[in-house]
Amino acid sequence: MSLLSHPSPELDAAPELLPLPRKLTFTPDDWQILARFWFPVATSTEVTEGPLGATLLDVPLVVYRVGGDVVVADDLCPHRGTKLSMGEDQGDGEGIRCPYHGLRFGVAGKCTSIPAHPGGTIPERMHLRTYGAVERYGLVWTCLAAAPGDEPSIPPVPHWDDPGFQQINCPWIDIEAFAGRQLEGFLDVGHFAFVHHETFADPENQVVPEYTPVQTADGFEAEYWSTVSNLPPGTALEVSDDFLWLRHYRLHVPFTGTLVVYFPDGIRLSLMNAASPVSATRTRLFDARCRNFDTDQPLSEVYAFNLQVFNEDRRVVEHQKPENLPLDPKLEVHIPADRSSIAYRRALRAAGLSQFFSA
Ligand code: FES
Ligand SMILES: [Fe+2]
Structure with a gap:
């Protein structure tokens, strides 16, 4: 059935197809969808x-x-x-x-x-x-679908403009992996003890408490309570071992996540993980974060610590197979700790991306 001989209201309303790049690493349909995001x-x-x-x-x-x-x-x-x-x-x-x-x-x-x-x-x-x-x-x-002057659609970084918050952009890093795999790792609460034990996590603290992702207009959010701390080295903060840390995640389809970490006494760290898809197998990971503590600490220390955390994740993500993110729930095996990952894949499917995302 050709689009021309059988027009339908839905097809008439479909956005005009954009010219595809010369060297395409995505499926054309996935690319047309992704090209409409900022x-x-x-x-x-x-x-x-x-x-x-x-x-x-x-x-x-x-x-x-x-x-x-x-x-x-x-x-x-x-x-x-x-x-x-x-x-x-x-x-x-x-x-x-x-x-x-x-x-x-x-x-x-x-x-x-x-x-x-x-x-x-x-x-x-x-x-x-x-x-x-x-x-x-x-x-x-x-x-790629917007003309100059078009209204942008960009997810918010919580607290960015709040008084007392220091705004920081850690340098981007390139990852030889698909943005969906990287973003899923950002949302993953089950890997801290195994991947980040040299930076912020306790290798013995492995159990993932229950949490419930909630659907939002452009993805989902999840509040995750645990005893996994988030203290950077050299911080002036002291937090007791039994403090319950809240991590509030928000996922904005397709590749932007934000996380607010709740410290005691109104102290917050808010960060955006913006995975920019260079191709289907390469990602430039951008960072925007703000915080209302340690604001006199040299930024070089923040950058170095963050790079170490990024590299811990990169080691894993660059070797996952398949390189893409399988959206068919039957293609990988899930555990209850993966509720965010399941919600993420569901949100990508709802955006129309293919089951075996992406080429
Ligand atoms: S190729 Fe001739 S000016 Fe650019
Ligand atoms: Fe990680």
């Missing part, structure tokens, strides 16, 4: 007036600042297909320059100069293909 592609601090390369869902992008805005565009010169991120910062704030024949691209990706023909007409098709872009939580977010 993901971070850089930290705000690494985006300058010079061109920065990034890849999202197999699409090479160039990111730069001009005229007070961040531009996210295809990393492809319309003239002869040169990679614009290979260009150098021109130091004049007038946009980027293609390294092949020197074309300039400025505000909104518009071509502003063709050096071989000064004063000549610039064809419309010489402008870059740009995407919606916004800076939030210290990160540059984009969406």
Whole structure:
């Protein structure tokens, strides 16, 4: 049955298909769904007036600042297909320059100069293909289905703007694994004693108390109470061994999770795990966190501790098989501790992603 000969109201309402990337590692259907979400592609601090390369869902992008805005565009010169991120910062704030024949691209990706023909007409098709872009939580977010100026849909980082909270972006790390596997690990409460015993967890504290994920508009949330502490090294805080820690998780389909850790006396650590899918087998993990304690601690110590935790997870996630995330519940074996993981897979299925997600 072809879409053209048998139109239906649902099919008529389906969003227009986006052009697929040249090298596609996802199934086309999964890619079309994922391309409609917002993901971070850089930290705000690494985006300058010079061109920065990034890849999202197999699409090479160039990111730069001009005229007070961040531009996210295809990393492809319309003239002869040169990679614009290979260009150098021109130091004049007038946009980027293609390294092949020197074309300039400025505000909104518009071509502003063709050096071989000064004063000549610039064809419309010489402008870059740009995407919606916004800076939030210290990160540059984009969406391959959004045009510049479109309203972004970005999950909140709890407490980010609350008084007394210090805002931190730990450096991103690259993981040779699928974003769904990484995000599922972020939600997993059964691995602390085995994977994180050198950082925050007690190797003897292995039992997972009951908890109940609750469905939300774009995923689910779960409140998890346990005696697993979350004290970073060098902290001024002291917490008794029998204190019950609350971890409040929120999952936003497809790859963003947040976690608020409740310390005693109103002390909080709030963090966002934003897994940006470079491809179906590579993830750039972005971090945005805030806290109302240890605010005078050097950030280098926060970064180092966080990197250690990330690397503990990475060791596992990079070797899981299959590399994708099986959404058919029969394809892996579950235990009661996996309620969040089951809720996550269910939420991805509800978003229309394929059972064996993704290529
Ligand atoms: S290829 Fe970019 S200016 Fe010619
Ligand atoms: Fe972990």
